[in-house]
Amino acid sequence: MSQRQSTALPVDTGELDLVVRGEHGHPHAVLGPHPHAGDVTVRVFKPLASRVAIRTLSGTEQTVDLTHEHEGIWVGTLGVAEVPDYRVVVAYDGPPTELDDPYRFLPTLGEVDLHLINEGRHEQLWEVLGSHVHHYETPSGTVTGTSFAVWAPSARAIRVKASFNNWDGREHPMRQLGTSGVWELFVPGVGSGAAYKFVILGADGQWREKADPMAFHTEVPPQTSSVVFESTHTWGDDEWMAARASRRPVDEAMSVYEVHLGSWKKHHGGDFYSYAQLADDLVPYLVDLGFTHVEFLPVMEHPFGGSWGYQVTSYFAPTARFGDPDGLRLLVDRLHQAGIGVIVDWVPAHFPKDEFALSRFDGTPLYEDPNPSRGEHPDWGTYVFNFGRREVRNFLVANALYWLEEFHIDGLRVDAVASMIYLDYSREPGEWTPNVHGGRENLEAVQFLQEMNATVDKRIPGAVTIAEESTSWPGVTAPTSENGLGFGLKWNMGWMHDSLGYLQHDPVHRSYHHGEMTFSLVYAFSERYTLPISHDEVVHGKGSLLRKMPGDRWQQLANLRAYLGYMWAHPGKQLLFMGIELGQESEWAEARELDWWLLDHPEHRGVQSLVRDLNAAYRGTAALWSRDHDPAAFQWIDANDAGHNVFSFVRRDHDGAELICVSNFSAVPHENYRLGLPGEGVWQELVNTDSGDYSGSGVGNLGQVTAVPGDWSGQPAHADLVLPPLATVWLRRR
Numbered sequence: 001m002s003q004r005q006s007t008a009l010p011v012d013t014g015e016l017d018l019v020v021r022g023e024h025g026h027p028h029a030v031l032g033p034h035p036h037a038g039d040v041t042v043r044v045f046k047p048l049a050s051r052v053a054i055r056t057l058s059g060t061e062q063t064v065d066l067t068h069e070h071e072g073i074w075v076g077t078l079g080v081a082e083v084p085d086y087r088v089v090v091a092y093d094g095p096p097t098e099l100d101d102p103y104r105f106l107p108t109l110g111e112v113d114l115h116l117i118n119e120g121r122h123e124q125l126w127e128v129l130g131s132h133v134h135h136y137e138t139p140s141g142t143v144t145g146t147s148f149a150v151w152a153p154s155a156r157a158i159r160v161k162a163s164f165n166n167w168d169g170r171e172h173p174m175r176q177l178g179t180s181g182v183w184e185l186f187v188p189g190v191g192s193g194a195a196y197k198f199v200i201l202g203a204d205g206q207w208r209e210k211a212d213p214m215a216f217h218t219e220v221p222p223q224t225s226s227v228v229f230e231s232t233h234t235w236g237d238d239e240w241m242a243a244r245a246s247r248r249p250v251d252e253a254m255s256v257y258e259v260h261l262g263s264w265k266k267h268h269g270g271d272f273y274s275y276a277q278l279a280d281d282l283v284p285y286l287v288d289l290g291f292t293h294v295e296f297l298p299v300m301e302h303p304f305g306g307s308w309g310y311q312v313t314s315y316f317a318p319t320a321r322f323g324d325p326d327g328l329r330l331l332v333d334r335l336h337q338a339g340i341g342v343i344v345d346w347v348p349a350h351f352p353k354d355e356f357a358l359s360r361f362d363g364t365p366l367y368e369d370p371n372p373s374r375g376e377h378p379d380w381g382t383y384v385f386n387f388g389r390r391e392v393r394n395f396l397v398a399n400a401l402y403w404l405e406e407f408h409i410d411g412l413r414v415d416a417v418a419s420m421i422y423l424d425y426s427r428e429p430g431e432w433t434p435n436v437h438g439g440r441e442n443l444e445a446v447q448f449l450q451e452m453n454a455t456v457d458k459r460i461p462g463a464v465t466i467a468e469e470s471t472s473w474p475g476v477t478a479p480t481s482e483n484g485l486g487f488g489l490k491w492n493m494g495w496m497h498d499s500l501g502y503l504q505h506d507p508v509h510r511s512y513h514h515g516e517m518t519f520s521l522v523y524a525f526s527e528r529y530t531l532p533i534s535h536d537e538v539v540h541g542k543g544s545l546l547r548k549m550p551g552d553r554w555q556q557l558a559n560l561r562a563y564l565g566y567m568w569a570h571p572g573k574q575l576l577f578m579g580i581e582l583g584q585e586s587e588w589a590e591a592r593e594l595d596w597w598l599l600d601h602p603e604h605r606g607v608q609s610l611v612r613d614l615n616a617a618y619r620g621t622a623a624l625w626s627r628d629h630d631p632a633a634f635q636w637i638d639a640n641d642a643g644h645n646v647f648s649f650v651r652r653d654h655d656g657a658e659l660i661c662v663s664n665f666s667a668v669p670h671e672n673y674r675l676g677l678p679g680e681g682v683w684q685e686l687v688n689t690d691s692g693d694y695s696g697s698g699v700g701n702l703g704q705v706t707a708v709p710g711d712w713s714g715q716p717a718h719a720d721l722v723l724p725p726l727a728t729v730w731l732r733r734r
Contacts, residue, residue: 057084365386
């Protein structure tokens with residue numbers, strides 16, 4: 001039933017044309033309800049409709065037929081002074097459908113949010129941009145819908161193209177909120193699971209389909225749409241999170257297992273394990289081997305699996321290859337409940353040029369640096385973020401916080417820091433522009449890293465950031481208050497390079513390279529270090545860690561075990577890539593799972609057993625981790641025994657308790673090897689990597705040695721040991 005209405009509020013035809021073409025920057029000024037002179041005019045854009053009407057739900061219920069006005073725009077008046085609750089009735093060829101009207105709702109962002117976005121200071125950016133499911137109470141019941149908001153300051157117009165509008169974005173143009181550069185639209189009736197993209201009319205006059213930079217979920221690659229997602233996960237890690245806030249990870253035990261989620265295990269046929277299946281299998285595996293932390297290669301969505309996640313297109317969305325975001329929450333939750341910390345690789349250095357993602361987002365270099373000498377990475381064919389733009393820095397800082405807060409991640413390992421802080425990284429003279437002081441430092445990137453680390457430190461006590469930084473840049477782990485970059489830890493790439501170089505020499509030649517193993521202690525306390533044997537060392541033709549070792553198969557395995565024993569005792573935290581604990585034969589490839597069949601062989605089970613025992617001894621020996629960064633807690637016993645290929649040193653904890661590490665990297669045992677020790681008495685053989693339990697030769701000291709008074713190598717006591725071939729022995733005073 002309809003009633004006589006007054007004349008509709010007029011709108012210029014040119015303005016109606018802008019709506020039809022999708023080029024109106026504020027479609028709410030035309031569409032939706034507009035009170036005037038005691039009446040309300042409603043305009044609705046429904047191309048191809050045969051009938052459009054308004055059914056009011058509050059006040060006097062009525063149905064008002066609208067008149068087709070212009071190119072799919074329908075108009076009518078309601079004959080009431082105030083905007084009622086109403087629905088839109090639309091008919092095409094079949095029966096009518098009743099819909100809610102997106103253009104009757106107020107903006108979902110407030111002035112404070114917009115101000116903080118423009119200032120680059122919105123630390124919870126993910127709460128206001130992107131897609132968010134809302135539930136509003138109205139007189140006629142609960143309205144559920146999704147708000148969409150995106151920052152695109154140079155865009156001329158934006159539409160939402162989605163599964164809920166049959167991928168025809170014409171009916172859902174967004175409005176620009178003042179001069180903020182933010183575009184917004186609330187679409188009632190849309191909930192979790194809806195796929196969508198933004199269709200952006202750029203400053204250059206070109207339309208582009210873009211995934212949401214702030215999307216929480218995506219389609220499974222190679223599909224590229226964003227997906228609305230509302231989390232329903234209930235966390236069960238309260239005890240872990242409460243304890244985390246009072247921790248200082250750099251002063252605690254940290255033995256990290258690095259994992260590529262897509263290739264740790266696969267189903268028969270090559271299908272991925274889901275996040276939930278990984279929680280069932282990976283968590284008990286890590287508990288059994290005694291690792292304190294797991295580090296995931298990037299879990300953010302990426303289109304190309306061969307990038308291992310390092311070319312990110314959706315920074316706020318876990319990859320959908322393994323399930324939805326709550327699947328990742330479940331995996332982290334289960335790890336925490338098992339006492340295992342979670343570190344995630346994070347890539348703020350660069351992003352890929354895929355058309356659907358961040359590149360030239362609004363027709364301009366929005367996220368990327370517009371300077372050609374800074375804006376592209378020559379090695380990777382990617383764009384470099386514009387670290388000098390405050391909104392871009394805000395995007396990245398908020399992204400770091402997002403993973404730490406929303407997914408309870410305990411640490412971020414920041415990839416390719418050197419490529420960020422040097423303007424001439426991988427560039428020849430003439431290919432880069434000096435900074436304002438004439439130097440090669442990227443001052444804006446340095447400021448960003450300092451801001452990110454300071455903000456993480458302030459907001460999330462107990463979280464740790466780790467730099468993959470391969471140069472001698474000073475103060476990577478120094479606090480920002482002292483003009484450092486502010487990281488908690490830095491990967492010790494020098495130790496990795498030198499020690500692997502030494503191990504690849506045949507034992508008869510190692511005496512000429514002895515300094516490659518001792519040099520790391522020259523600088524070991526200049527930063528807070530992690531010792532990384534990562535995925536990068538066992539891929540792209542480098543071979544597995546086992547295959548790097550010289551000699552026959554027995555010697556290769558012995559070298560590997562000796563090296564792991566030395567690594568676990570060396571100052572610094574440690575990180576081991578998956579598969580090394582199996583004595584993996586082949587180098588890693590993301591297309592296949594690890595060679596789990598190797599555990600059918602006792603010599604490979606022996607490597608795994610050694611890693612289990614190293615972790616147990618490490619966690620139970622505070623001397624190996626409580627003073628990792630204190631030079632007074634380390635002392636060489638003999639750093640110069642090149643003739644025997646032997647290295648020996650002492651580690652001490654806060655109470656003065658000592659752990660002795662002796663590594664023999666020669667292929668023969670050393671009988672009656674005199675070793676200086678810090679005190680007389682019985683010293684227990686805590687670890688012997690040549691033990692028969694690990695398929696070694698079983699050479700050793702029957703579990704203990706007795707030190708007697710008498711100076712040797714600067715120590716007040718000494719003992720005569722049998723040093724097994726290609727082995728590391730740990731001694732602890734009984």
